[in-house]
Amino acid sequence: xxxxxxxxxxxxxxxxxxxxxxxxxxxxxxxxxxxxxxxxxxxxxxxxxxxxxxxxxxxxxxxxxxxxxxxxxxxxxxxxxxxxxxxxxxxxxxxxxxxxxxxxxxxxxxxxxxxxxxxxxxxxxxxxxxxxxxxxxxxxxxxxxxxxxxxxxxxxxxxxxxxxxxxxxxxxxxxxxxxxxxxxxxxxxxxxxxxxxxxxxxxxxxxxxxxxxxxxxxxxxxxxxxxxxxxxxxxxxxxxxxxxxxxxxxxxxxxxxxxxxxxxxxxxxxxxxxxxxxxxxxxx
Numbered sequence: 001x002x003x004x005x006x007x008x009x010x011x012x013x014x015x016x017x018x019x020x021x022x023x024x025x026x027x028x029x030x031x032x033x034x035x036x037x038x039x040x041x042x043x044x045x046x047x048x049x050x051x052x053x054x055x056x057x058x059x060x061x062x063x064x065x066x067x068x069x070x071x072x073x074x075x076x077x078x079x080x081x082x083x084x085x086x087x088x089x090x091x092x093x094x095x096x097x098x099x100x101x102x103x104x105x106x107x108x109x110x111x112x113x114x115x116x117x118x119x120x121x122x123x124x125x126x127x128x129x130x131x132x133x134x135x136x137x138x139x140x141x142x143x144x145x146x147x148x149x150x151x152x153x154x155x156x157x158x159x160x161x162x163x164x165x166x167x168x169x170x171x172x173x174x175x176x177x178x179x180x181x182x183x184x185x186x187x188x189x190x191x192x193x194x195x196x197x198x199x200x201x202x203x204x205x206x207x208x209x210x211x212x213x214x215x216x217x218x219x220x221x222x223x224x225x226x227x228x229x230x231x232x233x234x235x236x237x238x239x240x241x242x243x244x245x246x247x248x249x250x251x252x253x254x255x256x257x258x259x260x261x262x263x264x265x266x267x268x269x270x271x272x273x274x275x276x277x278x279x280x281x282x283x284x
Contacts, residue, residue: 001081002036005058010140014064014108015074016050022057024049024087030119031093031210031242034059035218037084038072045069046215046237048112049088059085062111062140089218090241093208095123098182102128102174103149104167104196106188110141112210113187118148120185126150128179130170132192136161167192168199175203183208186245190254197245207245211236213257228252 006018024034033048045067051060065074073082093116101120105113110131121127129149133139134157145152153170154162163170171184184207186196193209200207213236215225220238227234228249234240 001083002085003081004076004078005056007076007078010062011138013066013138014062014111014140016060016062016111017073018051018053018058018060019082019085020057021059021085021087024059024085025052025054025057028052028059028088029092030095030115032088032090033218033241034061034085034087035089035215036061036069036073036082036086038069038076039083042072042083043069044084044216044218045073046089046212046218048210048241050111050115059087062108064108086218090237091239093119093185093210093242095119095125098123098125100126100128100181102130102171102179102181102184104171104184104186104188104192105129105131105145106167106186106192107133107138108140109188109192109210110145113185114141114144114148116185116187117145121148121150125182128174128181129153130155130167132156132167132188133161134158166195168195171196171199175200175205181205184245185210185242190250190257193245193248194250197248197250201246208242209245209248210241211243211248211253212241213253 003020005020008016028049033046035044035046047061047063050062063070065071103113103117117127117129127149128151129145130153132155155165155167156162184200184205186193187210197207213225213227216222218237220235225236229243230247
């Protein structure tokens with residue numbers, strides 16, 4: 001069992017948890033992920049490692065409560081434990097040899113982008129960070145990004161905070177102004193990463209994206225996380241999650257990720273109905 005050491009609600013939908021997992025913390029690096037199960041009957045769900053403390057033996061994850069498993073995890077409190085916490089999985093983000101980088105995060109993807117920004121800076125790179133949110137009330141990790149970057153640009157869709165517009169608008173502006181990058185790293189919703197890659201391609205800037213396809217075992221055996229990169233089938237859990245954004249078949253990825261959307265809704269509704277029925281039995 002893996003004990004929850006600390007829990008913090010970053011906003012109504014996003015939670016940060018520090019979990020006691022010394023063997024994972026010992027090997028974790030930026031860009032890698034874990035797979036958790038709340039209990040022995042739960043599904044396996046991947047979450048990117050947001051931070052780790054080798055001395056304390058803890059790993060931090062930040063997640064959005066959107067499905068059944070993440071809602072169950074979000075319902076636990078400090079001192080509670082979860083059944084499985086497997087990792088670190090995947091290849092870490094490559095930060096060596098990069099002198100100037102632009103790290104882009106969208107929404108809860110900012111939680112994944114933050115450790116990579118910090119790792120680039122620790123390796124001696126100059127870091128520009130562009131983070132995007134729908135509105136001011138869901139902005140997360142602002143101070144952490146300021147500490148991990150040389151220049152931070154906050155974008156909101158409605159203009160309620162930072163600058164008005166999408167992250168791609170700011171990226172376009174920086175590139176057109178003559179800003180040169182050895183690499184752009186984009187992490188967030190698939191459409192955002194797709195259009196970041198489109199924005200950088202005319203400028204010939206290396207662009208890396210962190211993919212989040214459907215995943216089950218995390219070892220490449222099940223084949224669920226397959227993605228097409230440069231016309232070849234790759235497995236995000238072992239070959240990634242970072243890939244060349246100019247070579248990813250984003251349209252295929254979007255279609256595959258939506259395959260089980262309706263079934264997931266039905267599962268959640270069924271689960272809630274069962275809980276409701278049990279509650280009626282226990283409480284007259």
